[in-house]
Amino acid sequence: MANIEELKKKIVELEAKLKVAQGNVGPVREKIDVMSSEVVDSNPYSRLMALKRMGIVDNYEKIRELSVAVVGVGGVGSVTAEMLTRCGIGKLILFDYDKVELANMNRLFFQPHQAGLSKVDAAAGTLQSINPDVAIDAYNYNITTVDNFQNFCDTISTSSLTGGPVDLVLSCVDNFEARMAINTACNELNQRWFESGVSENAVSGHIQFIVPGETACFACAPPLVVASKIDEKTLKREGVCAASLPTTMGIVAGFLVQNTLKYLLNFGNVSHYLGYSALTDFFPTMALKPNPQCDDSFCRQRQTEFKAKPVVELATEVKEDSTPIHADNEWGISLVDENTPEEETSNLKLVDGVQVAYSIPVDNSTPETSSGGAVAASELSLEELMQQMKSM
Amino acid sequence: MVDEGTRKTLSSIPLLKTKAGPRDKELWPTRLKEEYQALIKYVQNNKEADNDWFRLESDKTGTKWFGKCWYVHNLLKYEFDLEFDIPVTYPTTAPELALPGLDGKTAKMYRGGKICLTDHFKPLWARNVPKFGIAHAMALGLGPWLAVEVPELIERGVVKYQEKSDEAK
Ligand SMILES: [Zn+2]
Numbered sequence: 001m002a003n004i005e006e007l008k009k010k011i012v013e014l015e016a017k018l019k020v021a022q023g024n025v026g027p028v029r030e031k032i033d034v035m036s037s038e039v040v041d042s043n044p045y046s047r048l049m050a051l052k053r054m055g056i057v058d059n060y061e062k063i064r065e066l067s068v069a070v071v072g073v074g075g076v077g078s079v080t081a082e083m084l085t086r087c088g089i090g091k092l093i094l095f096d097y098d099k100v101e102l103a104n105m106n107r108l109f110f111q112p113h114q115a116g117l118s119k120v121d122a123a124a125g126t127l128q129s130i131n132p133d134v135a136i137d138a139y140n141y142n143i144t145t146v147d148n149f150q151n152f153c154d155t156i157s158t159s160s161l162t163g164g165p166v167d168l169v170l171s172c173v174d175n176f177e178a179r180m181a182i183n184t185a186c187n188e189l190n191q192r193w194f195e196s197g198v199s200e201n202a203v204s205g206h207i208q209f210i211v212p213g214e215t216a217c218f219a220c221a222p223p224l225v226v227a228s229k230i231d232e233k234t235l236k237r238e239g240v241c242a243a244s245l246p247t248t249m250g251i252v253a254g255f256l257v258q259n260t261l262k263y264l265l266n267f268g269n270v271s272h273y274l275g276y277s278a279l280t281d282f283f284p285t286m287a288l289k290p291n292p293q294c295d296d297s298f299c300r301q302r303q304t305e306f307k308a309k310p311v312v313e314l315a316t317e318v319k320e321d322s323t324p325i326h327a328d329n330e331w332g333i334s335l336v337d338e339n340t341p342e343e344e345t346s347n348l349k350l351v352d353g354v355q356v357a358y359s360i361p362v363d364n365s366t367p368e369t370s371s372g373g374a375v376a377a378s379e380l381s382l383e384e385l386m387q388q389m390k391s392m
Numbered sequence: 393m394v395d396e397g398t399r400k401t402l403s404s405i406p407l408l409k410t411k412a413g414p415r416d417k418e419l420w421p422t423r424l425k426e427e428y429q430a431l432i433k434y435v436q437n438n439k440e441a442d443n444d445w446f447r448l449e450s451d452k453t454g455t456k457w458f459g460k461c462w463y464v465h466n467l468l469k470y471e472f473d474l475e476f477d478i479p480v481t482y483p484t485t486a487p488e489l490a491l492p493g494l495d496g497k498t499a500k501m502y503r504g505g506k507i508c509l510t511d512h513f514k515p516l517w518a519r520n521v522p523k524f525g526i527a528h529a530m531a532l533g534l535g536p537w538l539a540v541e542v543p544e545l546i547e548r549g550v551v552k553y554q555e556k557s558d559e560a561k
Binding site for chain 2: 098101142144145146149175176177180181184219222240241242295357358359360361373374375376378380382385386388389390392
């Protein structure tokens with residue numbers, strides 16, 4: 001057994017490690033009550049408040065009252081959260097069920113000593129030390145399961161600084177299921193959100209602004225992909241699932257937060273869709289109208305509500321933010337993927353260089369599975385079927 | 393495209409009818425019954441074809457599934473635990489099948505041991521909502537995955553044969 005001296009030494013060692021882990025070494029940034037534009041070496045907000053003096057943003061300090069939920073704190077989400085933290089956002093609500101791994105170190109933000117911690121807790125610690133003025137809530141769970149999904153909906157509708165819905169939800173998840181879950185929640189809650197993504201080959205990405213009923217939701221069309229100019233047939237996927245580059249993720253996070261700031265602080269034009277192709281440095285943008293036949297019933301309901309809104313109200317809501325709804329025209333629309341049935345995407349005017357990942361036949365007939373027949377109504381109860389399956 | 397064998401297997405699994413996810417309190421039990429019927433038929437088909445390769449069961453709510461799948465390589469049977477949750481967006485999105493025991497052992501997996509699907513899976517699933525169910529996800533996703541990945545894992549020595557009492561029959 002170790003003697004007391006050895007144990008004491010061990011405690012000192014561990015305390016030092018803990019300090020490093022908590023980021024408590026060196027000077028600590030103290031809380032600041034009011035954002036000021038005063039230029040002193042201790043004021044982290046002076047350059048941000050300069051945006052006001054230069055006439056770019058009317059009321060920068062409003063950011064302190066605003067709350068943003070970041071869903072997915074990986075390669076894009078962590079950088080997104082850091083940018084918003086440094087900008088002085090009022091509150092961040094983080095969601096992720098994953099742990100930091102050494103395999104993540106090709107991406108930005110997380111550090112090797114955080115391996116093993118939950119991503120949300122590790123991120124909350126770092127972000128809090130960067131800017132203690134930001135309120136941070138962390139939720140360590142998978143939003144796509146039934147119980148967690150309800151908690152997710154409740155959380156985003158009550159987590160603003162005044163207990164109301166958050167001002168914006170940012171999707172930084174890396175899979176279709178989670179995106180659909182966020183889409184479902186935001187359509188039901190009438191919550192504005194940004195979808196973001198980086199392709200599995202790491203050389204393209206996109207952001208999309210979704211205002212339920214007003215712009216296309218994530219279920220309105222099959223997933224959109226930015227043409228990467230790589231022939232899919234030459235793309236080798238043997239042996240790997242996905243590639244990732246810190247550059248592409250950083251660029252997409254930058255696009256996402258830039259448009260978030262423009263939306264929240266009401267300056268410039270907010271892009272409905274902004275794509276990025278790394279190989280050709282191509283950045284397609286377009287507006288996206290919702291699909292009246294969208295599969296999501298809440299999307300269709302929001303579309304009806306939006307159409308019923310008086311035009312005057314619409315005009316005041318848009319304010320001087322004169323986002324050209326048809327900005328896509330100047331890019332020269334609109335080559336729809338030739339494999340796509342006309343009827344289905346007639347509403348979806350895609351800019352050149354952006355395609356749907358796949359098409360869904362309108363009549364929903366399924367040549368792939370014609371001979372299987374359908375399940376017949378069963379005499380057996382669910383319990384009996386469960387038992388039958390178990391005893392096979 | 394999907395290979396001929398998989399296509400044939402798929403076409404012999406009954407199609408489901410009810411479009412309902414686990415949040416749909418009223419219709420979910422109906423969908424769940426269809427899931428079990430399709431799975432039972434699929435396992436029966438497999439047994440008849442002498443290609444029995446998995447067992448699955450769920451909790452009462454039908455949202456948590458677990459079981460075993462196995463793969464025979466050079467006359468030896470390699471068995472793996474299988475688990476997945478039914479996402480709230482099911483059946484619009486497929487379940488993410490996971491083999492937690494292989495997590496970190498192959499690049500053809502996402503975190504938590506979720507298997508990496510081919511480019512064919514998602515379009516095919518999307519075109520067949522709500523007719524495809526868990527049985528189809530097994531046939532189209534996990535079956536081909538095991539056939540490609542398990543021999544490779546054995547060859548690399550990452551997966552080793554384990555003699556064990558055959559209580560699962
Ligand atoms: Zn929609």
